[in-house]
Amino acid sequence: MEPGRRKRADSSGDEVDDCRRKRTAEVKVATVDRLMRGLSYQGGTSIELKLENLSYLLRNEISPELRKHILQLLITCVGNHPGQASAYATFVGLLNIVNFEFAFECLAFMMQKLHETICNRDWFKVRGVVHFLVDLYNCHVVTSSSLLNFLAGFVKECENVTDADDEVDSVPQTRRDWLAYCVLSAIPLIGKDLQGKAGFERLMLTLQIYIKKRSTLPTAALCIWRDSKHRDYLELLWQRVDGLRREHWAEPEHQLIPRPYLAFDEALSIGPLHCLRDFKVAPHEHKCPYPPPRVSFCLFPYDTGDEHRELPHPLRIERHLLEVQIQDILKSFHLERRICADNLLAYAATKTQLAVYHCIVEVILSDMLHLPASEWININYGALLVELCKRQPEKVPRVVDHVALILFDRMDSMSVACFDRLVNWLSYHLSNFGFAFYWDKWGHSLRSSIVPSATNLQPKAVFLRELLKKCVRLSYPERIAQILPEFLAGFLPRTPIPHFKFVDETLPGAMLSKNLLETMRNKQSCPEMISTLINGTTGIAPLLKINVLTQNCLHLGSKSFSHTFAILCKYHSVFKELTAGESEKQHAILNGIFEVWVDSEQFRLVVSERLVRMKVIEPRCIVSWIFGPLMRKELTKMYIWELLHSTVRQVKRVQKQNEVIDVDCPSGTNYAVRGILLDIVNRFVKALSAAPEEHEGSEEHYWFHWVLGRLQETLFLYADDYKNISCKLHKITEEADLRESVSKTMKGFLTFVRA
Numbered sequence: 001m002e003p004g005r006r007k008r009a010d011s012s013g014d015e016v017d018d019c020r021r022k023r024t025a026e027v028k029v030a031t032v033d034r035l036m037r038g039l040s041y042q043g044g045t046s047i048e049l050k051l052e053n054l055s056y057l058l059r060n061e062i063s064p065e066l067r068k069h070i071l072q073l074l075i076t077c078v079g080n081h082p083g084q085a086s087a088y089a090t091f092v093g094l095l096n097i098v099n100f101e102f103a104f105e106c107l108a109f110m111m112q113k114l115h116e117t118i119c120n121r122d123w124f125k126v127r128g129v130v131h132f133l134v135d136l137y138n139c140h141v142v143t144s145s146s147l148l149n150f151l152a153g154f155v156k157e158c159e160n161v162t163d164a165d166d167e168v169d170s171v172p173q174t175r176r177d178w179l180a181y182c183v184l185s186a187i188p189l190i191g192k193d194l195q196g197k198a199g200f201e202r203l204m205l206t207l208q209i210y211i212k213k214r215s216t217l218p219t220a221a222l223c224i225w226r227d228s229k230h231r232d233y234l235e236l237l238w239q240r241v242d243g244l245r246r247e248h249w250a251e252p253e254h255q256l257i258p259r260p261y262l263a264f265d266e267a268l269s270i271g272p273l274h275c276l277r278d279f280k281v282a283p284h285e286h287k288c289p290y291p292p293p294r295v296s297f298c299l300f301p302y303d304t305g306d307e308h309r310e311l312p313h314p315l316r317i318e319r320h321l322l323e324v325q326i327q328d329i330l331k332s333f334h335l336e337r338r339i340c341a342d343n344l345l346a347y348a349a350t351k352t353q354l355a356v357y358h359c360i361v362e363v364i365l366s367d368m369l370h371l372p373a374s375e376w377i378n379i380n381y382g383a384l385l386v387e388l389c390k391r392q393p394e395k396v397p398r399v400v401d402h403v404a405l406i407l408f409d410r411m412d413s414m415s416v417a418c419f420d421r422l423v424n425w426l427s428y429h430l431s432n433f434g435f436a437f438y439w440d441k442w443g444h445s446l447r448s449s450i451v452p453s454a455t456n457l458q459p460k461a462v463f464l465r466e467l468l469k470k471c472v473r474l475s476y477p478e479r480i481a482q483i484l485p486e487f488l489a490g491f492l493p494r495t496p497i498p499h500f501k502f503v504d505e506t507l508p509g510a511m512l513s514k515n516l517l518e519t520m521r522n523k524q525s526c527p528e529m530i531s532t533l534i535n536g537t538t539g540i541a542p543l544l545k546i547n548v549l550t551q552n553c554l555h556l557g558s559k560s561f562s563h564t565f566a567i568l569c570k571y572h573s574v575f576k577e578l579t580a581g582e583s584e585k586q587h588a589i590l591n592g593i594f595e596v597w598v599d600s601e602q603f604r605l606v607v608s609e610r611l612v613r614m615k616v617i618e619p620r621c622i623v624s625w626i627f628g629p630l631m632r633k634e635l636t637k638m639y640i641w642e643l644l645h646s647t648v649r650q651v652k653r654v655q656k657q658n659e660v661i662d663v664d665c666p667s668g669t670n671y672a673v674r675g676i677l678l679d680i681v682n683r684f685v686k687a688l689s690a691a692p693e694e695h696e697g698s699e700e701h702y703w704f705h706w707v708l709g710r711l712q713e714t715l716f717l718y719a720d721d722y723k724n725i726s727c728k729l730h731k732i733t734e735e736a737d738l739r740e741s742v743s744k745t746m747k748g749f750l751t752f753v754r755a
Helices: 002-038 047-057 064-080 082-098 100-119 123-138 144-154 156-160 173-184 187-194 198-213 217-222 233-246 260-268 317-333 337-349 356-369 378-391 396-409 416-431 439-445 459-474 477-483 486-491 510-521 527-536 542-556 561-570 572-579 583-596 601-613 619-626 629-636 638-661 666-690 699-717 719-724 726-733 740-753
Strands: none
Touching: 002 047, 002 064, 047 082, 047 260, 064 082, 064 100, 064 123, 082 100, 082 123, 082 260, 082 317, 100 123, 123 144, 123 173, 123 187, 144 156, 144 173, 144 187, 144 198, 156 173, 156 198, 173 198, 173 233, 187 198, 187 233, 198 233, 217 740, 233 317, 317 337, 317 356, 337 356, 337 378, 356 378, 356 396, 356 416, 378 396, 378 416, 396 416, 396 439, 416 459, 416 638, 416 699, 439 486, 459 477, 459 486, 459 638, 510 527, 510 542, 527 542, 527 572, 542 561, 542 572, 542 583, 561 572, 561 601, 572 583, 583 601, 583 619, 601 619, 601 638, 619 629, 619 638, 619 666, 629 638, 629 699, 638 666, 638 699, 666 699, 666 719, 666 726, 666 740, 699 719, 699 740, 719 726, 719 740, 726 740
């Protein structure tokens, strides 16, 4: 008995030891996970202390499971938070001191992941990995010669570029631009240590020649303001880096280059050096998308700020470093506005001598107004700015108000392609703060000739009208009227009251309308009864019958959108029977909508959208209606373009559904989208060509300006689709009777998409 009992006791003790070891390992993995992810967040414990804790935790042997977990965390954190690449490079440097084999494994793993991220077209992550590898040199992990060979290989394609005037080769410039940007943006990290080395000077010469030879024409169409020259972003970065070189690579002020490894310099210096293996960038693949060209965006002069805080000069490397740190935080945390705001404010707190709040707002608005399109939806930027204002109410709201005044002052020269985004953002922002704003300042900045009349098409007048329409949508008319100064009251939209014209019994169709109303109000009413009544009525034209039915439905459903949708759905079959796919009859429905809701753009938009989704009105009829003679004056209003783009999106949705079904004819599914987009461009060109050429400042001049801007906006919104039919667009630009400004806009777009 005794030996058996002893054996069972020993077995139980082993199980306890195994469980304890397993729990210890799990706790260690969880702790390492928390500490490594913590290197990505601004504020709280210092980066140096976090690194010390990590290195202490991993000072002993690392298990295979923990190694695998660390490697996966490394690529995730470096890829998602490139601004903190130096912290992770320091972490690997500290590992290299006690476990050089695992440090080499980290190095090989990251090189492999760099190749994979390029193949997967994850360009944001590519830059993070490149900066991580460059910072490994600063952490005494890799040799200078192998690093320079790696960087030279990374930009090798830039050596083969032809002059801008020569024939374009098969590799797009956007690919070379991004490769050059990844390396050029990392140069300030190592310039001071590597200056004078032959490999480094050759690398700088390669970049200099490439910047000089590359074409900047693709960025000409991306200017947000017509009255100022926007610098190409890569060219501007070169000027900033070259300025740093002329200053003999003096360390940028305010510790804008994070260098946590300096705190461990003595310890890192004893670690063994590794060589980066030869690296070849994966070749270009046909139709592979690359980050598009960008232009600089500068709202504030460099001396902007308060309490002795200033922004760095636009040509200083400090401005780039400040902007890119903010951009990295935005990209990393934009889906979590609270976490993003916390990180931005924590970063601002570390740079008390700079006007960081101004730069944060400028970078956010730069991304929001970016051409050809913003990276995220408008509310993403709006929600973040609201969160920043609430968390830092003493400083951020003042900056946002200042920005709004600047943008309004520059409205006359702003690209129409940015107009809707600005109106949507500002109306949303004001709705979160009770619509309190410097309305008086805006009103007094208007020229005396600007009147609130709907025929006044001056940019500031149009902006005010559209902004107030959006504010009314987000609130109610009486509320906005109370807040607005009396001299701006004329810009308010009219009260949305339905107009049912058949109350006048002398009008043609009034009797049919009366009979229809009686039948439709009857609880026993059904579509068959209405159809019989309409078809049995003689002496009335088919188009008038459709108009009568439309007006009756909208009149009965005028209490709300829900009532309107319910009655339209009830008589859906009647509308389908009466229109029978004919454009003229579908236009009659639209006529009825616009007559009843003449005072409500929102109802016109929403009801028209609904009928398109119900397939009562075909998308092509919406396009022909919008560009028809009756709608000419409406082309300067936002809602009409919301309707157009909503219609195109509906066509795209239908196409996406058909792609699953029509597998035998993939080109056929694209026909509808390409057809409607080409029709839109042709109608734009026709409308603009028919417009009379008037002197600057006239109503016709402003009308042409707005519609031409809408053409550019449409081309940008569907850039990928229009790229596929660029040959047809090119033929349009060669037409002899095409106006020069229209041709210039289309050629600028074609140059952009072919970059």
